[in-house]
Amino acid sequence: MARPAAVPAPALDWISTYRLSASPPPPSLTGDKLLLPQAALEKLLEAASRAASNRLQSENHDPDSWDTVSPYEALNGSSDARQQLPHPLIFRVTNLTNGRTAYAGIREFSAEDDEVVLSNFLREGLAVPTSEDEEDESEEEEPIDIKIEAANISKGTFARLRPLDAGYEEDWKPILENHLQKNFTTLAVNNILTVPPLAHQRTSGQKDFKFLIDQVKPEDSEAICIVDTDLEVDIEPLNEEQARESLRRRELRKSAESSSGGLINTDGPKEGMISEGAYVHFHLKDWDPSKPISIQVPEDNIDIMVTTDAMQGSPDMEAWTWSRFDGTKSIVIMPDDPNVQSAKEIKISLHVYEQSHTDEDSKEPTPATEHFWLSVTQSLEDDEDDGDTAMSDDNPDNEICPNCKRSIPKQSMFLHQNFCVRNNVLCPHGCGQVFKKGTETDHWHCTECKAFGTNQPSRDTYSKHMNIAHTPRRCGSCDYSAGSLAELATHKTTTCPQKLILCRFCHLIVPQEEDVDFTAAITGLTPHEQSCGGRTTNCHICRRIVQLKNMETHLKNHDYERKSRPLPRICRNVNCSRTVGPASPSDNQLGLCSVCYGPLYSSTYDPTGATLSRRTELRYLTQLLRGCDKPGCTNEMCKTGRANRKPPLPVISSKEATAIVKPLVTVEGLQGGYTSHPLHFCVDEATQKRKNIAEMLSYTDDSNSQGGWAIEWCTKAVELVSNEATDEAELANKARDWLEKFAVRRNE
Template sequence: MTTPTSSTVLVPRIRGALAHSDRIVLPQSVLEQLLSEAGRESLPSPLTFRVFNPATNAYTHCGVREFSAPESTVLISPQIASTLGVSEKQLQASSTQDGSTPPVLLVSKCDLPKGTFVSLCPLDTNYLTMDDNWKALLESALQASYTTLTEGQTFSIVNPATREAITLLVNNLQPEKAVCIVETDLTVDITAMSEDHAWKSVAHRDAKRKVESGKVATISQDAPVRGTFSDLSQVFLFDLKSWDRSRPVIVELEVLDAGDSSERDIDGRAADVFVSIDEHPSKDYFLWSTQTDEKNVISIAPSNSFLATAEKITLAVRSCVVPLSFSLMVSQEEGIVEQKSAPAPQSESRQCPNCKQLFPPRTFQLHTAFCERNNLLCPHLGCGRIFRRQDGIPASHWHCDLDSFSCDSVSTKEKHILAHHTLATCVCGESFPSQQHLAHHRATICPQKLHICRFCHLRLPQESRDSQSDLLAGYTGHEFRCGTRTTDCPRCNRIVKLRDLDSHMQLHELQRVSAPLPRICANALCVRVIDDDPAAANSNSLGLCSSCFGPLYSPMHDPTGARLKGRIERRYFIQLTTGCKRSYCTNPACVTGRTNSNLPKLAPAEVAAMVKELTEGGKLEFCVDDGMTRRRRLVNWIGDDNEFARPWICRAVGEVRVGGEDDDPTSSEAKARSWLVENGVRITEVR
């Protein structure tokens, strides 16, 4: 059932945050009308509406973002405009003052059921370019931007990795043809639009997987791997999944075709390796690379902060010329990689004025004559490269005017200029003086860098941090905002913010470790905790629980304790002469327990001596019921592990209510051990 809330509506087009959303902006009067109709009842959450275009007989459903639009105006997204058949020309007319007639829509409140199932059909193959977590991205987009789904509608989500919009068609919905998707468990099924579309999707995916360089191989330490580039778009990916975190990681790349540089445009730096820890590295996304190292070697110190939480190291090898072969090796050394130093010059050695090399006196004259005639030194200060005089210095030999870089190929020169001296702009809008700076920015602090949120577990942009406290806490901008959602503490059931849950649980852990040792009943056969028995905590000087002290209680005034001592002697005498008559009793201070344990029966004189010994010795051994006997056996069984002190085991057994006739011993033990792990203090944790 619908209730009209607005009729004549201007439709200016919304861009930006609402470009891919079904949430509209309504006038303040609509909210006032809804509140008036609701009376004392609260408005449903979320509010859902049906939007109808009389000119095209098209309709859709939507949610509301806010009530701030001008009167008689509703702001809609391009997506809703397209669904309703509102053309670009009409949108332009609605936003100008040239007298054109704006489109008129009917907006009415509509209560929709919670959705349980949706079948979606991708209208293109863009979704295949997304990673394996694309369903999580779809879930995130629906949660952030959509309130309703209508059968037959199309909607778009943006892939953060490629910034491409992915369009999907709503094929089928349950339980009705229009549903609300807020605060509901929605089963999502992705289907092909047709058999031909399905085959195209499979072909697109297979073609992507066929690219040899797209496969991620596992690389081991001290095991060189080789590859050959046949296309400039190729990239070889390798994962290092285990390494000694106390030693540096050394990555060495060797170009195997560098010897052909005289005939081909290749030198030793025609290929580069890019290294990252969380995503496949590329030319504009990496933490370390060989682009800044003349020897194609990367050394990552064990103290590097990026490696502290890294689960793996990903390496990508790229080339600027083809065909080209390379060899890649990862190794670890005991200490810092030492550079091989040149041999110390001998005191008699002389330097050649042409090639600047040192030679012994006996060959100096011969070398100098030959060198002047055949060799040519590069005039660039600090270069030291020597060429054949008859060939001259090749045009491919180049020195950068902005730094100390030099190379022997045009392709490497172009690569260096592009990587180090070309302005680059990030997708977040920030500009950088070089691709090197851009790559480090994208791999570290870029708001558009994808990461897996520790709270919603979705792969989303990390966003900008709002304060330094986010940085100190280790949260990204998205995690700080996502962490404002609340949950119940599993220990105390208090409502806690997700981002505060770790510190809250640490407080519980501190309270657990610092908890005092529980006091147990002084009766050797009882395992009750006195701290849990308010009636017995301070009611007697013997340290007994209320159950054990009950038979000894007397309201008579006894300042010296003589009468209490007499009652204790009388109880021992009854136990050792008459007994408790319980078949499970094993109390050595009871005639029944001694009989059950095959102990010899005591003579009257021995009974009197034992009563005196027990009374004066301060040890209390009173018979207990069957439930307490089973609890004591369980305490002794768990105590054999010597992991927790006996008082903590007694409390655990008491907390899980062990001791009933129908209790399963195995289940009771598991419950008690579980309580101990969560609440008990181990012997090794006692300070």
């Protein structure tokens, strides 16, 4: 009997009315999302249960059919259906005050009882007055009732958007796809879709993109669902007036365009231009890790932000590891800094803090360009500031001026004091700065820290310092509140759950997530990597199932075992391609493998080895006088092998053969094993081919160019994989793979 298919979630019959929350929506409530109270979830589950029961009761089952569902299975299916809600859960939202409607998806069931919280997008679509509008009215607004009803709309296949403003560029697609995927469940006709620009576009002054949802398909519906569907999006072209204005703005930006940045090294400075409010990004990929890195821009109105490749993207005002916002000081990164020890790249961003000027034609901000010189140097010498050397002059002919604290020759002190007291003012706060009378009011000392500076006509350095060092800031990705820009930057580059990382397991750029149990500091893995690394895979060496996050340690153990293996012992027969076991038996004193020693074996008691010596002599003489008749033999101690040589070697007579063999078969020489002369016994053609492959592997380097492997390891590799290969090329490849995994290289 066939089992019933999974019970789909039924359409819900649910309507309720809530009071619109007076509080503004939280930052996390974006797109077409809303918040409902917990009681709404219980009512939705009850509605799903009723819909499932009604559907099951209305179904007609033929008792004679093979597809009849048993009462037990029907009961299980009903229980499953009662626990399911439609996905996605979509609502039709109506403002009962003015009759405006919109479609929405659910974010959470965390609103207060009898209240609904709407996103700014929904509030605009329902024509709900904003908090700014309410402040302008003297009378208090009456509560607004919002009707929420479950809706079942079609999956969308097409949407046409119409740009509403000039300045629209052609790189809309990745921005739009990312915005819709993260924030929207539905698209309704005649709604205005506001898409914020990406981070790098926002820093260059790019405004939000606004589009009118002009048409959707299927055409018979006023709204479509865009979740789990392939949606085709089309953008209407700009009209003539919009296109002309976009071209004018593009030309205006191009005239004040910043330099493109790029690679930088320590052999010389980089020159370029930077627009006010914009960024120029550089990358340092080659430096001496034993020396400090000094990064400097002489222009004191250009800020420097620096980070490493541990952070995805380039640094900006709110995300950096090292920075300089206070004049011409350089950034010095020491070699023992843990942030740079494992870095493969250092990212440098330059930024001008001042606000942009205004273009008279468009009355919009227009960036002005500034010239800069960026230098990255390395030196072991300390480049300390010696600006106070004049104050510490030990010349006995000089004395310190009581007004400006400078060292002045004694004979000139009277004239100097007359001029200095009339024209100069020493800072009373003790910073040592001397000013011309009338300009001391531009000098400031921070009341909350030890910083000081001087305002300039074009730059308010005090306001900049207060904004950077003492203005509370909130992370735009989470609920973290920072007391200063430095605290916010530290948060964004370390513990922020939305910090983007390149996951070492799934190899995707994803948020690192929140470290709730403090394991990241212990394991070095972000919370996402802890979860992603819990998946398992087979070790390519031992084929065991290992978690991805434990694979590095597992492979280190394999590497330790590999380096601890002793060098294999190969057969004493120079024509053989086999290895000998770690402990040779007492009856194999010759150091031969079992195949080569087989013809010489005898069970006769031979304590002196004389009998073994005679058998070895007989085998040599047989080879030299009769031959082995093997077509591939090239053994120089065999008649057949000598004939197969190119050019052929002369035939040896009995007397000559006896004279050659006698020194080779002495008892002392044979029992010397590896410490004595090699043996020359004939082998089959397959063994000779394996020996040639082993020699070829030993002559070549490994894939890591670390010197390759000794002939002993190559011989063992060919021996172990010979039964798995079908031809010589496959045998060589498999042997090389075995060597990479298990053999010890020459330089290890």
